[in-house]
Amino acid sequence: MKRRHFLTLSAASVGGALVYTLDRRPYVVSAQDKPVRVPLRFFTETEALDVAAAVARIFPSDESGPGANEAGVVVYVDRQLAGPYGRDRYRYTQGPFESGIPEQGYQGKATPREIYREGVKKIAGLSKLAPVEQDAALKQIETTSFFTLMRTHTIEGMFCDPMHGGNIGMIGWQLIGFPGPRMTYFEDVDSHYGNPFRPKPQSLRQVVGRPVKPSEDEA
Amino acid sequence: MKRLPEVDAVIVGGGWTGLLMAHQLASRTSMSVVVLERGAPRKTRDYLDTMDELDYAIRLRMMQDISKETVTFRHSERGRALPVRQYGSFLPGAGVGGAGEHWSGISYRYVPDSFDLLTKTKEKYGAKRLPEDHAIQDWGVSYAELEPHYTRTERLMGISGKAGNLNGKLIEGGNIFEGPRSEEYPTPPMKMPYLAALFRDASKSLGYHPYPLPAATTSQPYTNPDGVSRAGCSYCGYCERYGCMIGAKSQPTNTLIPLLAKRKNFTLRPGCWVRRVTVEGGQARGVTCIDASGEEVFQPAGIVFLASWTLNNTRLLMLSKVPDPHQNLGRNLTHQISIPAATVFTEKPLNRFMGAGSAGIAMNDFDADVFDHSNVPFLRGGHIYTVCYGFRPMANFGVMPPSRKAQWGSAWKKAALDAYDRTGRISFYGEHLAYKGNFMDLDPVYKDAQGDPLLRLTLDWRDNERNMAKFMAEKATGIARAMGAREITPFPGLKSYDATRYQSTHIQGGAIMGASPATSVVNSYLQHWSANNLFVIGSSAFPQNPSGNPTLTAMALTYRAADAIVERYVKKPGSLV
Numbered sequence: 001m002k003r004r005h006f007l008t009l010s011a012a013s014v015g016g017a018l019v020y021t022l023d024r025r026p027y028v029v030s031a032q033d034k035p036v037r038v039p040l041r042f043f044t045e046t047e048a049l050d051v052a053a054a055v056a057r058i059f060p061s062d063e064s065g066p067g068a069n070e071a072g073v074v075v076y077v078d079r080q081l082a083g084p085y086g087r088d089r090y091r092y093t094q095g096p097f098e099s100g101i102p103e104q105g106y107q108g109k110a111t112p113r114e115i116y117r118e119g120v121k122k123i124a125g126l127s128k129l130a131p132v133e134q135d136a137a138l139k140q141i142e143t144t145s146f147f148t149l150m151r152t153h154t155i156e157g158m159f160c161d162p163m164h165g166g167n168i169g170m171i172g173w174q175l176i177g178f179p180g181p182r183m184t185y186f187e188d189v190d191s192h193y194g195n196p197f198r199p200k201p202q203s204l205r206q207v208v209g210r211p212v213k214p215s216e217d218e219a
Numbered sequence: 220m221k222r223l224p225e226v227d228a229v230i231v232g233g234g235w236t237g238l239l240m241a242h243q244l245a246s247r248t249s250m251s252v253v254v255l256e257r258g259a260p261r262k263t264r265d266y267l268d269t270m271d272e273l274d275y276a277i278r279l280r281m282m283q284d285i286s287k288e289t290v291t292f293r294h295s296e297r298g299r300a301l302p303v304r305q306y307g308s309f310l311p312g313a314g315v316g317g318a319g320e321h322w323s324g325i326s327y328r329y330v331p332d333s334f335d336l337l338t339k340t341k342e343k344y345g346a347k348r349l350p351e352d353h354a355i356q357d358w359g360v361s362y363a364e365l366e367p368h369y370t371r372t373e374r375l376m377g378i379s380g381k382a383g384n385l386n387g388k389l390i391e392g393g394n395i396f397e398g399p400r401s402e403e404y405p406t407p408p409m410k411m412p413y414l415a416a417l418f419r420d421a422s423k424s425l426g427y428h429p430y431p432l433p434a435a436t437t438s439q440p441y442t443n444p445d446g447v448s449r450a451g452c453s454y455c456g457y458c459e460r461y462g463c464m465i466g467a468k469s470q471p472t473n474t475l476i477p478l479l480a481k482r483k484n485f486t487l488r489p490g491c492w493v494r495r496v497t498v499e500g501g502q503a504r505g506v507t508c509i510d511a512s513g514e515e516v517f518q519p520a521g522i523v524f525l526a527s528w529t530l531n532n533t534r535l536l537m538l539s540k541v542p543d544p545h546q547n548l549g550r551n552l553t554h555q556i557s558i559p560a561a562t563v564f565t566e567k568p569l570n571r572f573m574g575a576g577s578a579g580i581a582m583n584d585f586d587a588d589v590f591d592h593s594n595v596p597f598l599r600g601g602h603i604y605t606v607c608y609g610f611r612p613m614a615n616f617g618v619m620p621p622s623r624k625a626q627w628g629s630a631w632k633k634a635a636l637d638a639y640d641r642t643g644r645i646s647f648y649g650e651h652l653a654y655k656g657n658f659m660d661l662d663p664v665y666k667d668a669q670g671d672p673l674l675r676l677t678l679d680w681r682d683n684e685r686n687m688a689k690f691m692a693e694k695a696t697g698i699a700r701a702m703g704a705r706e707i708t709p710f711p712g713l714k715s716y717d718a719t720r721y722q723s724t725h726i727q728g729g730a731i732m733g734a735s736p737a738t739s740v741v742n743s744y745l746q747h748w749s750a751n752n753l754f755v756i757g758s759s760a761f762p763q764n765p766s767g768n769p770t771l772t773a774m775a776l777t778y779r780a781a782d783a784i785v786e787r788y789v790k791k792p793g794s795l796v
Contacts, residue, residue, distance in 0.1 A: 058627040064636055090278055092289040092304045094665060100301040104292060105719040107301055135628065142627070151627055159612035160273045176639045178572055178612050181270030183465075184453035185573040190410040194567040196640070208267050215274045 006037040041082030049127040073157030076166030083216030119146025173201040229520035234317020237526030243781035255491040258314030266462035283313040287668035294679040307719040316471035323459040323576030324435030327767030331362035331398040354653040359734035359743040368775035376469035377441035380404040380433035396583040412607035421701035434577030435469040456609020458576030503753040532759040533729030542749040549659040551728035553764040556649030560695030562708040574607030597686040601649030601766035620706035645695040653763040688713040727761035
C-alpha cells in the first residue's frame with residue numbers, strides 16, 4: 001500500500017485555517033492547537049517541503065507582509081495536482097504531439113503532475129538551504145516551464161478562495177485589499193473615488209452559508 | 220439508429236439566438252419546437268456558487284469541454300495547424316444559455332455603413348484602397364432594416380445606456396457617432412466606477428465624446444415587454460466568465476427560459492451533442508445527435524436551425540457535407556482587434572473589485588469611418604474604452620509598471636502590491652476586415668472525442684489591423700496621460716495572431732450572409748441557399764467584424780428571420796428572397 005504523506009504546519013502560523021482531514025472532512029485549526037499534519041494528496045513530504053521552500057522565495061514573507069508560507073500555497077498546489085487539473089482534464093490531449101510556434105500555445109504531452117514530478121527533482125534539498133542559496137538555485141531554473149507553472153500556482157494559491165487550500169485565513173486577500181465574493185456594492189461602486197475602500201474579506205462559504213464543492217474534488 | 224418522432228422545428232444550440240428563435244416560433248405559432256443543447260441545464264440560483272475565480276475564470280467551468288473538442292490553428296496555408304490545447308484567445312460557452320450566460324453584456328449596435336462596407340468604402344476611397352487579399356462584402360441587409368429589431372432586442376434585455384442619436388438628433392453624453400435609433404435605451408446608464416470616471420474626464424478634456432457603455436447588466440429593476448422581470452445590477456464584479464447570481468445581467472436563462480418553460484409546444488433537451496444535419500434533395504430532414512444517455516438518435520424535423528455559435532455552425536455544415544456549390548462555406552473568418560491599448564498606473568487606489576461586465580465608458584471618435592482615412596495607413600476603426608468588470612486577483616496580480624523588472628521575490632512582491640489596485644486598462648476593440656487567406660476548413664489530422672475532424676482555423680492579422688492598433692494605442696496613451704497616470708505601458712504592437720492571448724469571444728464568418736448565392740452561404744434571412752428549410756443563425760453569418768460586440772446584431776438578425784418565417788415561410792415554404 002502506498003505510504004501516506006503529511007505536511008506539518010505550525011498552528012500558530014495558520015490559525016483559523018480550514019484544512020481537511022484524511023477523509024476530506026473540513027476541520028478548522030485554531031492558533032492554540034498543536035502543529036497540524038495536513039494529509040498530502042499528491043506530493044511526498046520531501047517534495048512538499050522543497051516546493052514550499054520554492055514558493056516561499058517566489059512570494060516571500062518579508063517586511064511587505066506575509067507570503068506563500070502563511071497562505072499555505074503548497075497545500076493549494078498539492079490539491080490542484082491531485083485533482084482533475086493535475087491530470088490535464090482541462091486540456092485537449094489527443095495526439096499527435098508536435099512542437100509548434102509560441103502563438104499555438106503549449107503543445108507538450110506532459111501533464112502538470114508530470115511537470116512537477118520532474119521539476120521538483122531539480123530543486124531537491126532546497127528546503128535545507130539558506131534563503132540566499134535558495135534564490136540562487138531558483139535563478140538556475142527560472143526559465144523552465146516548471147518554474148513558470150510554479151510561479152502561476154503561487155499567485156493562485158495566494159489569492160484563491162480558501163476552499164482550495166491556499167489563501168489561508170484570507171491572508172492574501174487582506175494583503176491586497178480584495179474583499180472576496182460579495183453580494184452587492186450598489187452603494188459603494190461610485191463612492192470612495194480615489195480613496196481606498198477595504199471591506200473585510202469573506203470566503204465563498206461564508207457568503208453562501210454552506211460548503212461549495214471545488215473543482216479539485218471532482219472526478 | 221433510433222428515429223425520434225418528427226417535430227416541426229429543431230434548433231441546434233440553446234444559446235441567445237437559438238432560444239430567441241425557439242421563443243418566437245413557440246409563442247407565435249403552434250409549431251412543435253425542440254432545442255438540442257450540448258451542455259447542462261442552468262438556473263439563476265446555481266450562480267451563487269460561482270463567485271470563485273479559480274474554478275470559473277481560470278478553470279473555465281462554463282465553457283465547452285476542450286478535452287473533447289477544440290480547433291486547430293495556423294497562420295497561413297504554409298503553416299502547420301496544431302490544436303489549441305487549452306483555451307486562449309476566445310471562450311466558447313456550453314450549457315443552457317451558451318456563451319450568453321458568461322458574457323460581459325456590452326451591447327452595441329453596429330454603425331450603418333458597416334452593413335454596406337464594400338460599397339461605401341469603394342465609393343469614398345476607391346477600390347485601390349482595399350487590401351490586396353480582402354474578401355470584404357456587403358451584408359445584404361441595411362441598418363434601417365435592422366433598426367426595429369435592434370430596438371426589440373434592447374427592450375428584451377433591458378439594455379442600459381444613453382442614446383447619442385435619437386431619430387437623427389444628436390444628444391450629448393451619448394454616442395453621437397452611432398446610427399439613428401428610434402427609441403432611447405430602456406434603462407438609464409450604469410453607475411460609473413472610479414477608473415471609468417477618470418477616463419470620462421480625461422477624454423472629455425481632449426475634446427472626445429465619451430459615453431457610458433451600453434449594458435445588459437441592467438442598471439435598475441426592469442420588466443420587459445414579454446413581462447419578464449429582472450433585478451438591477453449590484454456591481455459585485457462577477458459577470459464575465461460567470462453567470463449572474465441575481466439575474467441582473469440579461470442571460471437566456473433569465474430572459475427567455477422563463478417564457479419558454481410555459482410553452483407546451485417547446486422542449487429543451489440538454490446533453491445532446493449534434494453531429495450531423497441531413498440534407499437530401501434540397502431539403503433538410505433532421506439532425507443526428509448523441510443524446511444525454513449516450514445513444515445516437517435521429518431527430519427528424521420540418522425546419523432545421525443551426526444556432527450553435529460561429530465555429531460549430533460552420534463545422535456542422537462541413538461535417539454534414541451540406542451542398543455548397545460556390546464554395547463559400549468557411550470563408551470570411553474574422554475575429555476582432557482587441558488590445559490593452561494602454562495600461563495605466565494611477566496615483567490613487569481604484570477599488571477595482573467593484574464593477575460589472577459592462578460598467579464602463581467608451582468613445583467612438585475613431586470608429587468606423589467617422590474620421591477621414593485619406594491620410595492614415597488603414598481603413599476603419601473601433602472604440603477606445605475602459606470597462607470595470609471586477610478586477611480578479613489571480614489574473615491581475617503582478618501586472619507591473621514598465622519601470623519594474625523583477626518577476627518574483629521580495630522586490631517583485633513589493634512592487635506588485637503597490638501596483639495592484641492602481642492598475643487600469645484602456646482597451647481598444649477594432650474592426651477586423653475579411654481576407655481570402657483567413658478561413659476555416661476541416662483538419663486532416665486531429666479529431667474530436669467522437670472521431671470527427673476538428674475545425675481548422677487559418678488566421679492572421681494584416682497590415683490594416685497592425686497599423687490601426689498602433690494608431691489607437693497612441694490615442695489611448697494620450698488619454699492615459701490626461702488621466703494623470705504615474706506610469707503607462709502602451710500596447711507593444713500587434714504582430715501575429717496569438718491563440719494564447721484572450722481577445723474576445725467575438726468570432727465571425729464561415730456561413731456568411733449576402734445578396735447572392737454566388738458570394739454567400741445564407742440569404743439575409745439566414746436561410747441556406749441550398750436548402751430553404753435550413754437556417755444558420757448567429758455571427759457565423761457576419762461577412763466581417765465591425766468592431767463592436769456581436770450579440771445585439773446576432774439577435775436583431777434572428778428577430779428579422781423569425782418574423783419572415785412566422786409571417787411568410789410557415790404559410791408558404793420556399794425561398795424568402
